[in-house]
Amino acid sequence: MKRVELEQKVLSENDKIAARLRESFRERGILCLNLISAPGSGKTALLESTLNGFASHEAVGVLTGDIQTDSDAARLRRYGFPVKQITTGGTCHLNASMIENALREFPIGKIELLFIENVGNLVCPSSYDLGEAAKIVLLSVTEGDEKPLKYPGTFFKARLMLVTKLDLLPHVSFDLGRAEANARAVNPELEIIHLSCATGEGLGAWSEWIERRRHACGNRSFGAETLAGAANARPTAAPEGIDRSPGKPAIKTAIS
Amino acid sequence: MHELSIANAILKTIEAECRARGGLRPRRAGLRIGELSSVNAESLRFALTAATRDTPFAELELAIESCSPRRLCRACGAHYVGGLLSACPRCACSSADLLGGDELEITYLEVEDETCRT
Numbered sequence: 272m273k274r275v276e277l278e279q280k281v282l283s284e285n286d287k288i289a290a291r292l293r294e295s296f297r298e299r300g301i302l303c304l305n306l307i308s309a310p311g312s313g314k315t316a317l318l319e320s321t322l323n324g325f326a327s328h329e330a331v332g333v334l335t336g337d338i339q340t341d342s343d344a345a346r347l348r349r350y351g352f353p354v355k356q357i358t359t360g361g362t363c364h365l366n367a368s369m370i371e372n373a374l375r376e377f378p379i380g381k382i383e384l385l386f387i388e389n390v391g392n393l394v395c396p397s398s399y400d401l402g403e404a405a406k407i408v409l410l411s412v413t414e415g416d417e418k419p420l421k422y423p424g425t426f427f428k429a430r431l432m433l434v435t436k437l438d439l440l441p442h443v444s445f446d447l448g449r450a451e452a453n454a455r456a457v458n459p460e461l462e463i464i465h466l467s468c469a470t471g472e473g474l475g476a477w478s479e480w481i482e483r484r485r486h487a488c489g490n491r492s493f494g495a496e497t498l499a500g501a502a503n504a505r506p507t508a509a510p511e512g513i514d515r516s517p518g519k520p521a522i523k524t525a526i527s
Numbered sequence: 528m529h530e531l532s533i534a535n536a537i538l539k540t541i542e543a544e545c546r547a548r549g550g551l552r553p554r555r556a557g558l559r560i561g562e563l564s565s566v567n568a569e570s571l572r573f574a575l576t577a578a579t580r581d582t583p584f585a586e587l588e589l590a591i592e593s594c595s596p597r598r599l600c601r602a603c604g605a606h607y608v609g610g611l612l613s614a615c616p617r618c619a620c621s622s623a624d625l626l627g628g629d630e631l632e633i634t635y636l637e638v639e640d641e642t643c644r645t
């Protein structure tokens with residue numbers, strides 16, 4: 272018997288593809304956001320509200336992953352932006368190769384902001400880099416405020432936590448302060464926004480967050496310092512009212 | 528589910544390495560699994576057994592080494608061993624970078640001396 276030293280990362284292939292994707296997003300000035308949550312926390316609902324806020328000329332696209340069915344894509348296509356369903360056929364997460372393949376049949380040249388809705392799962396998706404600029408974790412108030420402690424990996428890797436379904440807060444024993452404390456115990460730098468797609472509360476803060484990130488990544492005259500500044504800027508934790516007047520998109524273009 | 532895709536990724540890597548080295552026949556693979564990798568060693572063993580059944584790797588043994596999270600305090604620079612919820616033992620700051628503990632690596636292969644092409 273002979274011993275061969277390998278020291279090979281099992282996911283090195285995924286990391287390689289993700290690095291390739293990240294580089295190509297950077298070159299094209301695309302902001303890619305990876306939405307992760309337990310099943311049913313409201314990823315598709317949030318994307319529906321978000322797409323609904325964009326003017327039709329906006330360069331937005333969505334890749335949405337599910338184990339089966341393309342019902343999420345069908346929900347999202349109604350807003351007129353390019354949407355592609357990735358059905359994983361049993362796999363509990365998206366990987367970089369699925370993204371690369373999906374982008375082959377996607378008008379990526381016309382996209383500045385790409386949302387990826389990951390498969391509903393609070394554990395596995397965080398192990399797979401998709402080349403995104405940021406992972407965003409959604410935690411709905413119906414799930415319980417202890418989730419960041421139970422699934423620390425995802426909260427550790429996320430840059431932003433969205434506490435969703437805020438309208439249901441009166442009906443459940445979810446403690447916003449405790450959820451934040453738990454999340455920040457895992458990740459002290461985590462940014463946090465509370466929102467509800469049912470009432471529109473907090474969607475303004477979410478739009479502003481996206482806008483800041485777009486500004487930081489789309490405009491290449493921005494230096495590293497500004498990038499870091501944008502990353503560190505904290506949205507106010509205080510829930511905001513809906514700031515969407517008819518005909519005016521809630522999410523404005525940062526780059527014209 | 529997750530362990531099955533990890534098992535397949537491991538097999539793919541081992542296969543490629545063996546091929547690249549002229550058709551090695553692996554008997555034993557060393558794996559390093561970090562406690563924060565979201566991979567359960569027992570489930571992984573099970574998934575690998577399922578994935579290698581009726582393949583040339585059916586007899587492959589696994590030597591799994593687990594490793595604890597290692598962190599670097601952002602406030603005082605201390606190195607310490609602790610999970611994502613732990614604070615720095617020196618300054619109590621809970622903001623720390625992760626230096627290790629989320630590994631998922633194939634560390635080595637033990638192969639039969641005689642090679643053959645499959």
Ligand SMILES: Nc1nc2c(ncn2[C@@H]2O[C@H](COP(=O)(O)OP(=O)(O)OP(=O)(O)O)[C@@H](O)[C@H]2O)c(=O)[nH]1
Pocket residue numbers: 308309310311312313314315316317343390391392435436437438439466467468469470
């Ligand atoms: N009351 C309330 N319900 C919401 C809100 N957001 C989503 N929901 C409901 O929650 C359920 C799940 O929402 P989805 O958007 O499908 O969740 P998802 O995270 O995309 O689910 P998967 O893709 O299956 O993981 C749906 O019945 C939504 O209508 C909200 O802000 N308030």
Ligand SMILES: [Mg+2]
Pocket residue numbers: 314315316343388
């Ligand atoms: Mg969905």
Ligand SMILES: [Zn+2]
Pocket residue numbers: 600601602603604605615616617618619620
């Ligand atoms: Zn310290």
